[in-house]
Amino acid sequence: MVRYLFHRLWQSVVTLVLASIVVFIGVRALPGDPAIAMAGEEADPAAVEAVRQQLGLDQPLPVQYFKFVGHALSGDFGKSVRTGTPVSEMIGATLPVTVQLAVFAMLVAVIVGMLAGVVAAVFRGRWPEWGANGFSLLALSVPTFWLGILAVLYLSVQLRWFPASGYVSPFQHPLRGIYYLALPAIILGLTHAAVVQRQTRSSMVETLTADFVRTARAKGLGRGAVIFRFGLRNSLIVVTTIVGLQLGGLIAGAVVTERIFSLPGIGKLTLDSVFTRDYPVIQAVVLVITTAYIVINLLVDFLYTVIDPRMRISGRAR
Amino acid sequence: MTEPLLEVRDLEVAFGATAAVRGASLSLNAGDRVAIVGQSGSGKSTTAHAIIGLLPGSGRVTGGSIRWRGEELAHAGEKRLRRLRGREVGLVPQDPMSNLNPVARVGRQVAETLVAHRMCPRREAWARAVELLGQAGIPEPARRARQYPHEFSGGMRQRVLIAIGLACRPDLLIADEPTSALDVTVQRQILDHLEKLTRDLGTALLFVTHDLGLAADRADRVVVMSEGRVVETGPARDVLNAPQEPYTKRLVAAAPSLTGPMHESEPASDVVLEVSHVVKDYRVRGRGGTLRAVDDVSFTVGHGRTTAIVGESGSGKTTTAHLILGLAEATSGTIQLDGAEVAGLRGAKLRAARRAMQPVFQDPYASLDPMWTVERIVTEPLRTFGDGDRASRRRHVAELLDQVALPAALAQRYPNELSGGQRQRVAIARALALRPSLVVCDEPVSALDVLVQDQILGLLSSLQEELGLSYLFISHDLAVVRSLAHEVLVMRAGRVVEQGPVGQVLSAPADDYTRQLLAAVPGAATFMQ
Amino acid sequence: MTIAAETPAPSARVHGRVGRRLLRNPLGVIGGALLLIVLVAGVFAPLLAPYAPTEVHFQTPFQQPGTVGFALGTDDLGRDILSRVLYGTRASLEVGALSVVFAVIVGVPLGLLSGYWRPLDALISRLADLMLAFPFLILAVGLAAINGGGLANAAIALGIAQIPAMTRVVRADTLRLKETDFVLAAHTMHAGARRILGQHVLPNAASAIIVQATVIMPVAVIGEAVLSFLGLGIQPPAPSLGIMLSDAQQYLFRTPWPGIFPGVALALICLGFNLFGDALRDALDPKSTR
16 A cells, blocks of 8 residues: 555656646746846847846756746745736735635535435435435536626625625634635535535445445345445545545636635636736746645545555555 | 244235246245245346345335245335344345445444344444354454455355354345355355354255255255246255256256266367467566466367366466467467467467467357447458458358357347347357357356256357367366366366366366365266265 | 247347437436527527627617517627527537537547557556646636637637546546457457457447537536636627626626526526436446336
């Protein structure tokens, strides 16, 4: 198993390095000369050259890449072309908002999704299944950003149940913070709840019709015991992987949700930097997001080996 | 007279609108051993499951009664059945691989039963489970109870399932094909052990099996089922030696046995395949070691003759077949087909060699591409080798189907519209398309019911006579091999333990292992009498 | 020689059976009908729409639905919402179809290769990991930053994002199929990789590929709407359901209708694909018969 963990770690490092190269090259492929952008359109060539040297853009690409990685590792992503603030500060200010949003949304997704999935699997062929399946079908089909817009209009502006926009840190004001994040998190979590529901349902149905469950019933175990002891544990394994894989979609969703609810998160930072071509910020944001994705999926895989005993020995299963 | 322990009368079970059991009756007294015998689809397992109220899917009891000590169970509530299951009636299910929860410790799975029926205080359940595992014949039970199912072999898992089935000392144990997934020698050990345990506990046994010989070996009374009905009931010996009903007669006649004529052992005139000193090593992943799957195997297949390789799982018999077919490369040794070396060939030469030998595989459901019509399947070899044009291939199909006794109208059907026996005939037709000198049959009948198995064996043997085919026949079953083979090799753990003419190997085995295999053939004792 | 004592062969044809099972599933029929409506609306938008999607009527902004001449009302510039929804649906379907084609063209060969040849598997799996690490929005952000927005770029970004999933589906099927006895038998006939992959593996994997395509479609349709909503996808004044929602958001307090219809259209498109895809998967999977 240790071998497997090292193997996974190594794979992740390779992916990370590849991702950083893609980001580096991608940013170099952006149109426009960042030196001119920084120095200003009317600056004379000497001034532009000076900026270029200052940014290290006159050096060969591999050198630039290693400098970029070296700086990134020490948390230095350069300064925003637009505002001159260090990029690390900008990320430090926005990242927590997005992480909180994502965590709450994931909680919503897992709780609602698993509940609906269990209901659908246990009441197969009866109305609760239709209800739970209908919910996930709708949540998958209705674009959540549209739902978000309508929710702001009706729930926040007209009924005033929720704040329409703004952010309060849950660490400073726990209740107010959660109150401000609740609606965005529910909206963002819905699609993912649908995905979790479907996976939970199919894995529970598979487990509950498995031979070993019939054997358990033949031992004299009740239906309830079988559902909880067998079905839930096995579907938990499936849901764990889903959570990792859903992260990409969650980040994409966060960008839109932050825009609709005017949350000062990393999604908003991304959009702003794209529209202003603030390339150090784009580069840093993309790198942070991909790194987060890779690291979290690595953690999920490690967690997996804890939950599934088959993984502990062979390192591969399923 | 006392009331029977279990009395099933005119039981009817249906899945949706399809009837699976149509009036089955049987009765069983305390301590009895009764076997239900039938082919797939006979309703034997369904009857057994109906007794403990665990019919799968849409299954419902639609008629008749199930009396347990006089109490009606056919429509008993879940609460009553839960007390019955495990406590009064135990179950040993069929497939040891899928019947244990993969993510729970084995000890816990045994303890669960005890706790569910309050057989002992929760704290003592684990210790009792370890004890039960030991009784079921699991060595070092204290250590192994902490392990997970995937760390156990098939035979050991079946022992765990037996420990679970007998944990609460039930009055009746239902064993549903408990060993059909296991090797014959393991099967024998486990059934011996099961017999001893149930005798000691005085538990009655309801034994469900497709194997008439096994039923006769293990039960006092036999209930033969077919198409949801009980065809014949009686003492095991009588049913086997003097069957009354036509169906049972056919079943007894078709069962491969250790009696009946064998091929004469005169040497073949010329040799089609000559394998000498073949070795196959596999690298073991991760540990840098090697596993010798085939170890110094030599034999020949004579023209118009059959050489059979018999062995249990892990004996290297299938690997040997793959080496000959060029699906894997031998580490050393030579394989000569019609006098030309085939091992290590590439390109055009390998192509030519492959033309001369064709396979028939075990599972007729997996060996035909489900997306293709029968015609396309049968002509695949012709097309890959570029033989003939469209019209001539079409004529050829009709001819080939005729040879395997299939109507030509089947040519446009898809495999899943055919029965298992028909599929295996299609596979044989495909193997014959290129007129190969050698046909390699890898367990060609082991997935089939006994009546169909008998027909396919008959077909193979008549094709050999008509076309002068040579077979390499791989099987785990000595009885199946008996009627067909001229030469027999017995393999174990990659080595040949015994080889020679069929008469010599089966009638006067020199090796201990061959004798074990022979003794383990179900029904051997009963048929011999 | 008679062939006795065997279960009677089912008489139905495989291919006919899938269609019949689909028709027997009410949800599948509803999904199919929805899809048909949506496809007709998209394909024949130029014939069905009463106005050009960009045609402005400054005299009649913010008309309510049901107004004569503007069945679904008008937006802030007096553009006909029905026409814009029809053309927007067309654009959504275009992006969806393009990204499916993209994912199939790249993903299916990658899946076949990585399933069939072990050495390639590690390489392709790393590539898929890499692609997964860039959420589609980030990809789209990058592409939009490099090339500017637009329908094609949105489709490419969405298609790339779907490649790993498609590759995984095809790879899994290839791994399963290459171990089957009928492929083994083909090997003994000296069939080459091209023959085995093309004639045995691909036809058997086709159903999984089609089902995956029905999964990609709604994801891509919503993805396009999201990108256009954010200004990274289709650029105004070209019609897109996402752009309509983005525009409508600004004057939603005055009239909600321009923000309702595009959303309903999106939901119907996706519902159609999801329902039909589910039914198709059930019909194709023999185990799913209840």
